[in-house]
Amino acid sequence: GGGRGGGPGRRAVPPGSDAQRGARGPRPQSGWDWPAGGFPAPSRSLARTSWGVSCLPSGFAPEARARGPGAPGGCRRGEAALRTAAMRLRKACLLVLLLALAQLLVAASAGGPDEDSSNKEDAIEDEEEEEEEEEEEDDDDLEVKEENGVLVLNDVNFDNFVADKDTVLLEFYAPWCGHCKQFAPEYEKIASALKENDPPIPVAKIDATSESALAGRFGVSGYPTIKILKKGQAVDYEGSRTQEEIVAKVKEVSQPNWTPPPEVTLVLTKENFDEVVDGADIILVEFYAPWCGHCKKLAPEYEKAAKELSKRSPPIPLAKVDATAETDLAKRFDVSGYPTLKIFRKGKPFDYNGPREKYGIVDYMIEQSGPPSKKITSLKQVQEFLKDGDDVIIIGVFKAESDAAYQQYQDAANNLREDYKFHHTFSTEIAKFLKVSWGKLVVMQPEKFQSKYEPRSHVMDILGSTEGSAIKDHVLKHTLPLVGHRKTSNDAKRYTRRPLVVVYYSVDFSFDYRAATQFWRNKVLEVAKDFPEYTFAVADEDDFASEVKDLGLSESGEDVNAAILDEGGRKFAMEPDDFDSDTLREFVRAFKKGKLKPVVKSQPVPKNNKGPVKVVVGKTFDSIVMDPKKDVLIEFYAPWCGHCKQLEPEYTALGKKYKNHKNLVIAKMDATANDITNDRYKVEGFPTIYFAPSGDKKNPIKFEDGNRDLEHLSKFVEEHATKLSRTREDL
Numbered sequence: 157g158g159g160r161g162g163g164p165g166r167r168a169v170p171p172g173s174d175a176q177r178g179a180r181g182p183r184p185q186s187g188w189d190w191p192a193g194g195f196p197a198p199s200r201s202l203a204r205t206s207w208g209v210s211c212l213p214s215g216f217a218p219e220a221r222a223r224g225p226g227a228p229g230g231c232r233r234g235e236a237a238l239r240t241a242a243m244r245l246r247k248a249c250l251l252v253l254l255l256a257l258a259q260l261l262v263a264a265s266a267g268g269p270d271e272d273s274s275n276k277e278d279a280i281e282d283e284e285e286e287e288e289e290e291e292e293e294d295d296d297d298l299e300v301k302e303e304n305g306v307l308v309l310n311d312v313n314f315d316n317f318v319a320d321k322d323t324v325l326l327e328f329y330a331p332w333c334g335h336c337k338q339f340a341p342e343y344e345k346i347a348s349a350l351k352e353n354d355p356p357i358p359v360a361k362i363d364a365t366s367e368s369a370l371a372g373r374f375g376v377s378g379y380p381t382i383k384i385l386k387k388g389q390a391v392d393y394e395g396s397r398t399q400e401e402i403v404a405k406v407k408e409v410s411q412p413n414w415t416p417p418p419e420v421t422l423v424l425t426k427e428n429f430d431e432v433v434d435g436a437d438i439i440l441v442e443f444y445a446p447w448c449g450h451c452k453k454l455a456p457e458y459e460k461a462a463k464e465l466s467k468r469s470p471p472i473p474l475a476k477v478d479a480t481a482e483t484d485l486a487k488r489f490d491v492s493g494y495p496t497l498k499i500f501r502k503g504k505p506f507d508y509n510g511p512r513e514k515y516g517i518v519d520y521m522i523e524q525s526g527p528p529s530k531k532i533t534s535l536k537q538v539q540e541f542l543k544d545g546d547d548v549i550i551i552g553v554f555k556a557e558s559d560a561a562y563q564q565y566q567d568a569a570n571n572l573r574e575d576y577k578f579h580h581t582f583s584t585e586i587a588k589f590l591k592v593s594w595g596k597l598v599v600m601q602p603e604k605f606q607s608k609y610e611p612r613s614h615v616m617d618i619l620g621s622t623e624g625s626a627i628k629d630h631v632l633k634h635t636l637p638l639v640g641h642r643k644t645s646n647d648a649k650r651y652t653r654r655p656l657v658v659v660y661y662s663v664d665f666s667f668d669y670r671a672a673t674q675f676w677r678n679k680v681l682e683v684a685k686d687f688p689e690y691t692f693a694v695a696d697e698d699d700f701a702s703e704v705k706d707l708g709l710s711e712s713g714e715d716v717n718a719a720i721l722d723e724g725g726r727k728f729a730m731e732p733d734d735f736d737s738d739t740l741r742e743f744v745r746a747f748k749k750g751k752l753k754p755v756v757k758s759q760p761v762p763k764n765n766k767g768p769v770k771v772v773v774g775k776t777f778d779s780i781v782m783d784p785k786k787d788v789l790i791e792f793y794a795p796w797c798g799h800c801k802q803l804e805p806e807y808t809a810l811g812k813k814y815k816n817h818k819n820l821v822i823a824k825m826d827a828t829a830n831d832i833t834n835d836r837y838k839v840e841g842f843p844t845i846y847f848a849p850s851g852d853k854k855n856p857i858k859f860e861d862g863n864r865d866l867e868h869l870s871k872f873v874e875e876h877a878t879k880l881s882r883t884r885e886d887l
Contacts, residue, residue, distance in 0.1 A: 300360075305347040307360040311369045314362070323357050323410040324385040325350065325402070328364040328371060333379040345399050350406060357410055368798070375453050377513065384409045391416060392456060420462040422475035426482055434503035436473060438525050440517075441498050443479040443486055448494040448862045454512055461517035472521050493860045499524055501570060509574050528569035529578035535585050545602035547646070548635050552580040552618065553587045555594040560620025565597065568627035575649050576631060595619065597630060604665055604674075605637035609685040639680045641665070642693035644700070654723040654835075656691045657684070657744060659735075660704055661716040663696040676716055682737040687744055706757045706831070719755075720747050725835045726754040757831040768811030770823040774830035780823060781848050782834065787820045787877050788848040789869075790837070792827040797842040803864050810869050819850070819879030845869075847876045 298316050301308045309317060309326075318324050327343055329336040347359035364371035364379065374383060374390055382393040382402070386409050395401045408414060424432060424441065433439055442458060444451040462474035479486035479494065489498060489505055497508035499521075510520030529552065532538060541549045552569075554562040562580065569578040581587070590598050592615055600606075600613035614634040618627065635650065642651050642658060659680050663673050677694050684692035697704055697717070704710050707729040709717040716735035720728040720743075730743040746752050758774025765771055772780050772790065781788050791807060793800035811822040825832070827839050836854055837846055845859035857876050861868050 303361075304344045305351065305359070306344055307358055309360045309362050309367075309370075311367045314367075314370055317358075317360075318385055318388065321358060321385070322387060323406065325357065325359045325406050326374075326383045326385055326390075327359075327361045328374065328376040328379065328381040328383070329361055330365050330379040331363060332365075336380045339380055339397050342397065342399055346402050346406075349399065349403050353407065353410075357406055375456055377457075386410075386414070386416075389416070392460070394460070419459060420466050420474070421459050422473055424475045424477045424482075424485075426484055429477070429482075429485055430503070432473075432475065433500045436500065437470075437502065438521070439473045439475060439500050440508060440521055441500060442474075442476040443489070443491040443494065443496040443498070444476055445480050445494040445862065446478065447480075450862075451495045454495055457513045457517065460514040461521070464514065464518050465521060468522070472525055474517075474521075493858070494862075504570075506570065507574065524573070528566060528573040529580045532579050532581040532586060533583060535583070535589055538586055538589060542600075542603050546641070547602075547650075548576070548631075549598075549600050549602065550576060550578050550631060551586075551590065551598045552578070553590065553592050553594060553596045553598065554580060554582060556582060559595070561595045561618040561622065564620060564622050564624065565618055565627065568624040568631075571624060572628060572631060576635075597627060599631060599634040601637045604670070605640060607638055607678075607681050609681055610638045636691065636693075638684050639677055639692045639694060642695040642700075651691065651693060653691050654721060655747070656693065656721045657687075657718065657740075658700075658721065659692075659694050659716060659718045659740070660697040660700060660709070661694070662698075663694050676735070679735070679737045680740065683741045683744060686741070687748075690744070707755055718743060720744070720752075722747075722754070723835065725831060725833045727756075727831070728752045729755050754833075756833060757829070759826065759829050768815045768822065769808055770821055772823045772825040772830070774833065777825070777830070777833045780821065781837075782853045783821075783850075784853060785819070785850055787850050787873075787879050789820075789822050789873055790846050790848060791824040792832070792837070792839045792842065792844045792846075793824060794828045794842040795826060799864075800843045803843055806864060806866050806869065809866050810873070813866070813870065814873065817879070820873070820877060847872065849876060850878050 298313045300313055300317050306327075307317075325346070327336075327339075329339075343359070343361070350357040350359050362370055364376050364381070370376075374381075380397070382397070384391040384393055384406055391409055393402065393405060395405060422432060433441065442451075442454070444454075458474060458476070465472040465474060477485055479491050479496070485491075489496075499506045499508050508520075510524075511517060532551065538549075538551070552562070552565040554565070556562070565578075565580065569576075572578070587593065587596075590596075590613070592598055595618050597616040597618050598613050599616075606612060614630070616627070616630045640650070641663065642656075657680075659676065661676055662669075664670070665673055673694075680692055680694060684690075701710070704717065707717075707719050707727060709719070709729055709732070712732035714732045714735065717732065718730040718735070718740055722728065728747055730739070733739050743752075756774040758776075761773055761775055762771045770780060781790050789810075791800075791803070793803075807822070807824065814820050814822055827842070827844075832839065834853075837848075837856055838844075843864070845864075846856040847859065848856045859869070859872050861872065
């Protein structure tokens with residue numbers, strides 16, 4: 157390779173060398189003039205110095221040898237010759253010395269300013285070459301490649317390419333997606349057809365699995381996703397994936413006078429809210445913030461659902477409210493986060509807990525638009541609930557729809573329909589089977605959950621004057637059997653009450669394994685009847701494998717294990733032993749007396765924790781976050797989370813900003829590797845940030861602002877800090 161700062165083949169040469177001088181022009185003069193005809197004659201005095209004599213040939217002395225005894229006159233001529241030779245020899249030695257001095261001067265001169273200049277020239281050349289290389293790399297990154305007529309766009313070249321394009325057809329795909337592979341030949345035909353358009357319309361594809369920034373920007377959640385970009389604005393394509401339909405739609409959008417159709421989603425303000433909402437049998441309303449990332453992601457799905465539901469008969473309207481502008485409406489309906497969705501029935505609000513994509517919203521709202529309670533007409537239906545059911549059975553028994561009690565029941569059912577399935581009947585046969593009269597609410601369990609320790613059913617009288625809250629309380633009180641079946645599908649809705657005693661084993665209520673399952677469940681029942689203040693359940697050890705592992709029971713060697721999940725997120729594991737009613741009873745008693753130590757999943761406690769952001773682990777959560785004397789801002793993150801990685805430099809800057817405030821702690825915790833030992837700090841996504849004020853740790857304040865930068869984080873801290881303001885006053 158070439159030397160530094162030179163082109164190919166250039167070599168680095170030592171300063172002052174002939175090669176370097178040759179490369180830099182003629183050698184500089186030393187101050188001596190060199191005659192063409194030889195050297196100037198030295199002076200006589202110079203020839204007579206001791207230095208001159210020592211330069212004579214060996215065996216000669218200027219006086220004695222020139223004039224020996226009896227030397228003839230010819231000897232004088234010989235003496236003159238010798239003198240001449242000696243003088244020439246002296247002259248030669250002197251010139252050698254002077255030449256050496258001149259050489260040293262030249263070398264010193266070459267190593268001075270000329271060398272510095274050369275080094276500067278080399279550095280400039282290096283910088284120019286690096287800039288050229290960077291420009292070439294940038295050009296390479298912005299280059300748009302083509303595959304079978306389809307342009308390939310990525311996170312780097314996308315904006316540069318579409319900047320001056322009126323219309324662009326985009327396909328977001330995944331390399332492994334079967335539908336994408338089937339669509340590929342058709343898409344290439346589309347590219348060919350649109351290339352012939354006047355003017356040509358570019359057709360591009362984007363690998364959404366590698367170009368994650370673009371996929372996130374355009375809300376891509378499935379493959380293939382087709383969008384038409386019109387003057388930089390994305391238009392969703394919702395037709396069939398055929399050349400004919402797609403080409404026709406793209407040409408339509410590319411017309412100069414084309415404008416997007418108006419939104420189907422209604423826009424509500426304080427001026428029209430009550431009129432629209434009160435007049436609708438059912439309407440879904442989204443409270444959003446324009447800057448909210450989750451709201452932006454929901455927006456296209458919400459609009460698609462609105463279009464779909466508008467086609468129904470009768471239509472189900474969807475609406476939205478800018479909660480940052482309509483603050484009175486947001487406050488009226490307790491909107492504290494974005495997006496918040498609520499279902500209104502004749503103006504009465506109900507929480508929306510359904511999906512947040514088009515088809516999920518559509519299906520959920522269709523189900524919600526029906527009556528909250530389904531009518532039962534035959535006794536066989538009730539018998540099937542009892543035989544094969546897996547959840548609480550709720551049946552209202554009424555004489556007719558005109559019964560005032562029936563309407564009260566319907567209103568109460570609307571409030572609970574998110575979590576329960578309600579039924580009603582006007583059948584005399586069913587009333588007789590249930591052993592009740594008209595105007596009764598019956599709550600009972602499937603046969604597999606019934607036991608000798610609890611009644612077969614729980615009955616409540618419903619009158620026209622009965623409060624809906626009383627109906628709700630009756631259902632909630634008897635939702636669970638004495639020992640129920642905790643599953644991943646019902647855990648969040650049925651088993652939130654604490655303390656919860658869980659017994660883990662191979663739970664299977666199918667015909668072949670029901671006897672073995674009930675054998676162990678019966679042992680739990682014998683204990684549960686003595687502790688009515690606690691909730692008891694059995695759970696399949698495979699369904700809750702990670703929970704069992706966190707409890708330290710996955711390697712216990714026992715077929716049956718038990719644990720208690722307490723308030724505040726604390727967990728207690730029963731020491732591995734042969735399981736029976738007595739060992740479980742002793743475990744529960746020890747818990748009740750406070751003799752058990754909780755199990756905490758935790759990374760090692762950091763040895764050095766003096767950075768601007770304190771690291772919290774499971775074992776230090778209580779001592780740092782729950783410290784009653786300090787305000788604490790705590791970020792719960794996941795190592796793999798992209799948003800968390802983006803937040804890190806801002807959060808570190810925040811820690812540095814407040815590092816000298818002794819009563820304020822900026823902290824973070826890997827929520828995937830550590831237990832959060834207080835259930836008031838709920839983490840449902842990453843990053844999640846809470847402010848834990850001193851003196852009120854049980855009421856943390858969640859950071860809801862979508863702008864997670866230093867400015868907004870600082871504002872949040874200073875709004876809620878209890879100690880910071882005092883420090884400033886002191887200063």
